[in-house]
Amino acid sequence: MAKLNFTLVFLLVFFCITANVLILFVTDWARELKYWEAKFEAEVEELASRALMLSDVRPPLNSKTTIVKHDAIRNEVEHPYSFKVISKSPGCESVYPTKGNVFLLILVACRPKEIKDRILIRKTWGKVKVHKNKPILVKFLIALPSNILERSLVEDEIAEYGDIIQGDFIDSYKNMTLKVLMGLKWAGLKCPNATYVMNLDSDMFVNVYNLVTLLETSPRERFAIGHLIENAKPFRKxxxxxxxPVEMYPDQYYPPYLNGPAYVMSGDLPGLIFNASSQVTYLPWDDVFVGIVMKKIGIEPLSGKHFEDYPKLDNTSAILNAIKGGIATHVAHQNEPNPTLSEIWKNVSKSIFIN
Structure with missing residues (x-):
């Protein structure tokens, strides 16, 4: 009998202890869950409160928009969205206080998660601040990350480097046109005295020495050069x-345009293109859209060599020769640090100063 009582007492005590532990665990878990739910809701509320939030779809045409031929006058067309720059990246005058006379401003369009691409650029060709007494400035264009972790990392990166221009719209492929327009708007407002402005994808590697040499003898107004695409047709499938679709772009052919990975324009064009863009039906294909706007304002883009070189990425010699002799070379996105590209750039830089 005594043994039975002891067993019952033991089980009762064990049950009480286990129940208390479970209650504490559940309470603590509920408290943690409530904290993260509140944090998530705050993040969502912050995003939703922004004036502009774009999803990964084509923005609808404004109700006042009339679909007509792209070369016709469309004063009634309004830009479907506005946007704000939410990072405080210093303009050209803060870097070159005299008049902000940057010779070459390079705007690199990239996704928030492409941190390793930005690191590579900062450690190689992006380190070149002056060549032939001509100032060079590199800025990165991104929009809002789709998750909280990426946003936190981007905020840290902005605070550390100050070279990121960030817009208040969702970073997605179909918002690439907005990202490019954001860069052009920033250039026109914050870097109006730049002699040239380059648009670049983050998986391209720029030989800034060759580019400066090319631009030294190039026109300084109403000038645009890159890999020229002509007689391209819209994809209807x-x-x-x-x-x-036809309602997005009715014509059979696109006007000539400079392919998106790398092209350069004179410093007077960013503001002109941005201002005229509100009179052109939005297209998510940024290079085509810019080409349509260029046609509208009477700019004829020029064909340039070596703005898009694609060497075999498993051939170090081919990459070296492409970078050394070219302007913009495709090197792919950097999923892992690539010491080979750093060594190649040291080799290229050394050859410039030895010669």
Whole structure:
């Protein structure tokens, strides 16, 4: 009997202890869950309160928009969205206080998660601040990350480097046109005295020495050069990556345009293109859209060599020769640190100063 009582007491005590532990665990878990739910809701509320939030879809045309031929006058067309720059990246005058006379401003369009691409650029060709007494400035264009972790990392990066221009719209492929327009707007407002402005994708590697040499003898107004695309047709098939329905763009051919990975324009064009962009029907294909705007303002883009070189990425010698002799070379996104590219750039830089 005594043994039975002891067993019952033991089980009762064990049950009480276990129940208390479970209650504490559940309470603590609930408290933690409530904290993260509140934090998530705050983040969502902060995002939702912004004046502009774009999803990964084509923005609808404004109700006042009339679909007509792209070369016709469309004063009634309004830009479907506005946006704000939410990072405080210093303009050209803060870097070069005299008049902010930057010779070459390079705007690198990238996704928030492409941190290693930005690190590579900062450690190689982005370190070149002056060549032939001509100032060079590099800025990165990003929009809002889609998750909280990426946003935190981007905020740290902005605080550390101050070279990121960030817009208040969701960072997605179909918002690439907005990202480019954001860069052009920033250039026109914060770097109006730049002699040239380059648009660049983050997986391209720039030989700034060759580029400065090319631009030294180039026109300084109404000038644009890169890999010229002519007689391109819109993709009408619905399953195509660049599907462009007739209501988005009615013509059979696009006007000549400079392919997106790398092109340069004179410093007077960013402001002109941005201002005229509100009179052109929005397209998510940024290079085509800029080409349409250029046609509207009477700019004829020029064909340039070596703005898009694609060497075999498993051939170090081919990459070296492409970078050494070219202007913009495709090196792919940097998923892991690539010491080979750093060594190649040291080799290229050394050859410039030895010669």
């Amino acid at each position: 619905k399953d195509a990556k660049w599907h462009t």
